[in-house]
Amino acid sequence: MATLDDIAKLAGVSATTVSRVINNYGSLSEKTKTKVFEAMRELNYQPNSLARSLKGKKTQLIGVILPGVSNPFFGQMVQEIEDQLFKKGFRIILCNAGSDAEKERDYLRMLMANRVDGIIAGSHNLGIEEYQKVGLPIISFDRYLSGEIPIVSSDNYHGGQLAAQALIRSGSKNLQIITGANHPNSPTNARLTGFKDELAKSDLDFDVMEISFSATPNIKGLKIKELLLKQKVDGIFCTDDLTALLVIQQAKALGMRVPEDVKLVGYDGTNFIQSYHPELTTVMQPISDIVMVMIDLLLKRVDNHDCHLEDNYVLPVKLITGETTA
Amino acid sequence: MATLDDIAKLAGVSATTVSRVINNYGSLSEKTKTKVFEAMRELNYQPNSLARSLKGKKTQLIGVILPGVSNPFFGQMVQEIEDQLFKKGFRIILCNAGSDAEKERDYLRMLMANRVDGIIAGSHNLGIEEYQKVGLPIISFDRYLSGEIPIVSSDNYHGGQLAAQALIRSGSKNLQIITGANHPNSPTNARLTGFKDELAKSDLDFDVMEISFSATPNIKGLKIKELLLKQKVDGIFCTDDLTALLVIQQAKALGMRVPEDVKLVGYDGTNFIQSYHPELTTVMQPISDIVMVMIDLLLKRVDNHDCHLEDNYVLPVKLITGETTA
DNA sequence: TTATAATTGTCAAACGTTTGACATTTTATA
DNA sequence: TATAAAATGTCAAACGTTTGACAATTATAA
Missing domain, CATH: 3.40.50.2300 (Response regulator)
Structure with a gap:
């Protein structure tokens, strides 16, 4: 690969001048600049970032x-x-x-x-x-x-509140949250807290199901199936949209209708979900x-x-x- | 940030020795190695990759x-x-x-x-x-x-054939392919060719709709809607799964049922689709x-x-x- | 104790730049 | 044409390593 010296030789100038051109430092005539740029193009030269950074420049x-x-x-x-x-x-x-x-x-x-x-x-x-x-x-x-x-x-606490409000508005009574296993002081845990606090205002109770973030969709699906079978739930807040999709999937398989039989709110609201699953009520993170x-x-x-x-x-x-x- | 020299000083050895420890080069006593590693840990030292690569090592x-x-x-x-x-x-x-x-x-x-x-x-x-x-x-x-x-x-040509076969098997007669705008000699264009050749074997004709890869989902959705409204299509091959999801979405909105009214095959078969849209017939790339x-x-x-x-x-x-x- | 091997040290060049000090040449201005 | 300004050059140090040549020290075996 071409080095600064190669460029200098080809352009017929000193290495220092080439460096000056690259860094636009010192005073330079247009003619020299052109010559140097020309040589750089000819040899397809790229200044070695390793060397530059080593000398003190940022790595970018x-x-x-x-x-x-x-x-x-x-x-x-x-x-x-x-x-x-x-x-x-x-x-x-x-x-x-x-x-x-x-x-x-x-x-x-x-x-x-x-x-x-x-x-x-x-x-x-x-x-x-x-x-x-x-x-x-x-x-x-x-x-x-x-x-x-x-x-x-993003405002996880408020997100939890919004989800609660949406479920309450839609008339759900038997509420459930499905959330990743959170460390108590993790910010995302606030989604749970917000949800809880908001429900408390309306004297509503709810159940919590924790599913590890790293569980496979199959595992998650199974747990959700169990949940839907065992408990009579008519409102679910999933702290991420993908889990919400699994709820829809499992509900359908069990002959339950969304939203008629069970209301659902997701979380994240990515472009993907907005485009490909606009049916899902969700809390959008900006x-x-x-x-x-x-x-x-x-x-x-x-x-x-x-x-x-x-x-x-x-x-x-x-x-x-x-x-x-x- | 600590340098090799700092480590040398702290460990009470020469810089060369530290380098030797790092690169496991030359002969070294366990005692020295331990001292050096100890010093590296103490100063939270990381050898400067820039310098190493500059000297000739790979950048990794x-x-x-x-x-x-x-x-x-x-x-x-x-x-x-x-x-x-x-x-x-x-x-x-x-x-x-x-x-x-x-x-x-x-x-x-x-x-x-x-x-x-x-x-x-x-x-x-x-x-x-x-x-x-x-x-x-x-x-x-x-x-x-x-x-x-x-x-x-992956075998795009065969993928196109598989999609055609699946649609034929399912009894589709009025066939359609929705594909990205391909350069003629682009490998993905072979999906179209394979599809065409396979249909030709059964003397079936089909229409082509091109939608640029970079179009937004909304634009794609509109085009698909037009398509579904204008032509009587009962079998569609989308050369990517996301577009297939849009077909499902638009069909539903128009009161058309999949697969009763229109059969559908996608392409890619990512883990995502397999987990969250197992209903979709698709050609999986490995x-x-x-x-x-x-x-x-x-x-x-x-x-x-x-x-x-x-x-x-x-x-x-x-x-x-x-x-x-x- | 001596010969030998193993370990460590010193030194310096190299990797490809940047940058400053300074000298020299070219060009523009008066 | 003299003078100032602009352009370029030379030189060298620095960035943090690696690696080889070589010397000096230490440990080990006979």
């Missing part, structure tokens, strides 16, 4: 740690992150942590080794103390990591805004490591009413 | 260029790529090219500048001549890029195998740039029969 790389990307919610989030960061000249190293804390630690070490300019972290693993001594700008999505790391999330805020904060920290940020940034959610609560 | 980075990641097919593919590459010690730089050839070129330049060890490219953009002079190992998914770049794909082959080939080229590879690697597809062709 951001690490993105998420549970995975096959889920429409995180798929859309990654897409947004990529889209917005690209426009600002950053690239992303994608780290699927799954539900494997050790893998997440590995990735964290790698991101440090690669001297990324910053990290966006939004997996579900808890208790990763390493975050405390990463020494890089980090922003967290919807999860507590350590004291200095800002958390951006993914694009969330990402915008995360990136804004992250880049502030990238520019100035000591820049003060709040501990929490909470964005509003919105109820999207479909036919499943009609 | 692979560029992944795809249309995006919010689509379940590519979402699952990225997930597979990440999963398999992680196990082999590689990380990925994610490049969403969308349907923007210029962005893809940008990314290509950036990947060169970052000295990635190799590239997996599977976007839909055509006519990007730059691929010819990248000078890095590249494997393409389902798209022709340049003479030396191997293409891995994503995991495709990725395995791509990575295998890519890493061969990474180890040996001149290693000879075939031009094409075609993997078998499988029909998954659901109720939409019952």
Whole structure:
């Protein structure tokens, strides 16, 4: 691969001049610039980022740690992150942590080794103390990591309330929430709390079913089937849309009708769900805004490591009413 | 951030020794190793990959260029790529090219500048001549890029045949294919050819509707609605599952029943569709195998740039029969 | 105790840039 | 034409490693 020296030789100038052209530093004539650019094109030259970064430039790389990307919610989030960061000249190293804390630690070490300019972290693993001594700008999505790391999330508590209200409005009496197994102080746990508090206002009780985030759809389906068979439920709040789809699926298989026999509210409201399952009433997280805020904060920290940020940034959610609560 | 010299000082050895420990090079006593590892842990040291790569080591980075990641097919593919590459010690730089050839070129330049060890490219953009002079190992998914770049794909032609057979078996007479706008020699175009050839065997005719891959679901929905209204169609092959979902949606809205009034076959058969839309008959691409082959080939080229590879690697597809062709 | 092997150290070049100090040449201005 | 300004050049250090040559020290075996 061509180096700066090759360009210098071909353009008939010194290496310093080439570097000056690249960095637009010092004074340069148009003629020289043209010659150099011409040589760069001819040799298909790309300045070695490794060398540049080593010399002190930023890497323009951001690490993105998420549970995975096959889920429409995180798929859309990654897409947004990529889209917005690209426009600002950053690239992303994608780290699927799954539900494997050790893998997440590995990735964290790698991101440090690669001297990324910053990290966006939004997996579900808890208790990763390493975050405390990463020494890089980090922003967290919807999860507590350590004291200095800002958390951006949507208003989970209010989301839970909206779901409760929708079910109440639709006349449900025997209520159920199906939620991932949450750590008590996890932000997403607030969906449950909001739901509970709102129901309490109307003196309504409800049951809780926990299904691990990492369970396969088949397993989830089975549990839901059991639920629908055993209990007489006529209103379900799923804390994610995919689980809600499984409820529809299982209900149908059991000859129960949605919404006639059982009302349903999901959570997330991705573009995917809005386009391909508009029938589902759901609480929409403003993914694009969330990402915008995360990136804004992250880049502030990238520019100035000591820049003060709040501990929490909470964005509003919105109820999207479909036919499943009609 | 701690450097090799810091470790050397803290461990009371020379920098060379620390490097030797890291690279397990030369002869070293257990005692020294322990001391050094201890110091590395204490300072939370990560060897600077930039410096290592600059000195000649690989970067352990692979560029992944795809249309995006919010689509379940590519979402699952990225997930597979990440999963398999992680196990082999590689990380990925994610490049969403969308349907923007210029962005893809940008990314290509950036990947060169970052000295990635190799590239997996599977976007839909055509006519990007730059691929010819990248000078890095590249494997393409389902798209022709340049003479030396191997293409891995699933058996699109046979997939088209399977879809035709399924519709014929289900008794459809007025057939329709809904496909992305394909370049004539694009591998995915073979889905159409296979479909056509198979129908020809039974002397059946069909109509073609082209909808750009990049059209929004709303636009697609409208076109499908028009189609369903205008023509009397009783069998549709969509060359991707999401479009098939839209057909179901529109048919329902128009009071048409699937499969009673119109049979339907999709394409891709992602985990997502299998789990959340098992009712859909579809042609499954073996994503995991495709990725395995791509990575295998890519890493061969990474180890040996001149290693000879075939031009094409075609993997078998499988029909998954659901109720939409019952 | 001596010969030998194993371990560690010193030193320096190399990887491809950036950047500053400084000198020299070219060009524009008066 | 003299003078200032602009353009380019030379040189070298720095970024954090790796790796080889070689020397010096330490441990082990005979």
